Amino acid sequence: MSSAIEGEYIPAPTKNVPVRGILGGTEFGLNTIKAGTKNLLKGGLQAVVIGAALDQLLKGIGWIQGEGGQIQKPVDGASVSTIPANGEYYWYSQSFxxxxxxxxxxLCNFLADSGGTSSITSMDSTGTGAVCTYHAYSGGSFDMQMARAGSHCPASSSYSSSKGSCISNDSKPVPIADQDWITMEQWIDNQDSKFVQDLLKQQCVGSLAPNRCYEQLRQKQLDMRGPKTVDAGSTTTTSTHANSDGTTSTTVTTTNNKYDITYGPSTFTYNKSSTTTSSTDGKPGEITTTTDQPSDEADPDDSDDDSDDKATPSPCAGDGCDGPKYEKLYEPTKDTKEKALDSYASRVKALPIVSSVAGFFTVSASAGCPSWSTNVSFAVFASMFSYDLVFDFYCQPWFVSMAQYAKIVFSIVCAYLAFRQAILD
Known part of the structure; x- marks a missing residue:
């Protein structure tokens, strides 16, 4: 099946919108094949059913087909006692x-009887030598070398190099246990896709209705699937406000949005949740979480009273049909855009906040041109002089012309500072 890519969801303002690209189809799953193989083997195999895949499976896990096609697991015979005097195999150690x-x-277990635990830690490939490791309860450990002597096993037995003993040839198959089926499934998991495909084909060979057999092995229709949550973006706002002590503080508010999505067989529903965190001058503040109305719930403001007004006309049918019934989208009025703008401007001017600042920047003032003088006395070569210094440059024409420009700049600066103090802060 195809898989959805996280982040490609664009929720629409409707409910249960089918999503293209993530609706699965039917398929043969590995779990279905393993379950079918288990049922096939439990029912017994006929000669016509055993193919290459099943034969490879049985040999791989060491199972056999008994009488009546029943699958069984062979169990090795028990170890038999030997008589060294007759030249039969036996084990010994220089320690004993x-x-x-x-x-x-x-021999290794005999060593454990002296007060500890022991186990065979290595066995050579021919089964003629081994090492037994002993761990004393009181502490400490050592390795004991062991060796095999003799020339043959007793009658009706054969030597096992892996076990280091003579095993009875009288072995009896046993039924398959639950743990054995788990071993079979693990073995199938480690095979390649070609083997699994052949095993699928083998399950319906010999069936009277092969098509029905394959259909029963198919998995059910896969439900729509995808990510449980989708990131809907985040917003960050910064505001500055004045404190009572004359300082200012900066508040940063971050809102993280996400969509929580639930899936059905062919549709999905979603609802939006937002988490808002705020901090003032770096200090963490409140954390709030809000959840919007789920998409599959009705709007509480909606009612059935106006359902007739919002009903969409149904299209006609037949040879003489010209299409759906025409429905007016709006009714024209006699108002003009100029009239609407003038009405809006009048309502704005009538607001208390606007009328209260009318004439706020109008200042009336009058005064004469400032001018003053002062007498200065100074001595030059033992002679005293007196001189009147006159300060009347504010009244000079060049200063009056520059004052007009200074007044304009000063007004602009003051207007900006007033706007910033009243609005931005």
Whole structure:
């Protein structure tokens, strides 16, 4: 099946909108194939059913087909006792020179009887030598070398190099247990796709209705699936306000949005949730979470009273049909745009906040041209002089012309500062 890519969802203002590209189809799943194989083997196999895939499976896990096609697991015979005097195999160690044992396990277990635990840690490929590791309860450990002697096993038995003992040839198959089926499934998991495909084909060979057999092995229709949540973006706002002590503080508010999505067989529903965190001058503030109305719920403001007004006309049918019934989108009025703008401007001027500042920047003032003088006395070569200094440059024509420009700049600066103090802060 195809998989949805997280982030490609664009929720619409409607409910249960089908999503293209994430609706799965039917398929043969590995779990279905393993379950079918298990049922097939439990029912017994006929000669016509056993193919290459099933034969490889049985050999891989060491199972056999018994009487009536029943699948069984062979169990090795038990270890048999040997008589060294007859030249039969036995095990010994230099640590116990006068002791002889029928198997390497018996010799290793004898060592444990002296107050500890022991286990065979290595066995050579021919099964003629082994190492037994002993761990004393009181602490400490050591390795004991063991060796096999003798020339043959007793009658009706054969030597097992892996077990280091003579095993009885009288082995009896046992039924398949629950743990054995788990082993079979694990073995199938480790095979390649070609083997799994052949195993699928093998399950319906010999069936009287092969098509029905394959249909029963198909998985059910896959439900729509995709990510449980989708990031809907985030917004960050910064505001500055004045404190009572004359300082200012900066508040940063971050809102993280996401869509929570639930899926059905062929549709999905979603609802939007937002988490808002705020901090003032770096100090964490409140954290609030809001959840919008789910998309599959009706708007509480909606009612059935106006359902007739919002009904969409149904299209006509037949040879003489010219299409759906025409429906007016709006009714024209006698108002003009100029009249609407003038009405809006009048309502704005009548607002208390606007009327209260009328004439706020109008200042009336009058005064004469400032001018003053001062007498200065100074001495030059023992002679005293007196001189009147007159300060009347504010009244000079060049200063009056520059004052007009200074007044304009000063007015602009003051207007900006007033607007910033009243609105922005």
């Amino acid at each position: 020179a006068n002791k002889q044992f029928s198997s390497a396990t018996d």
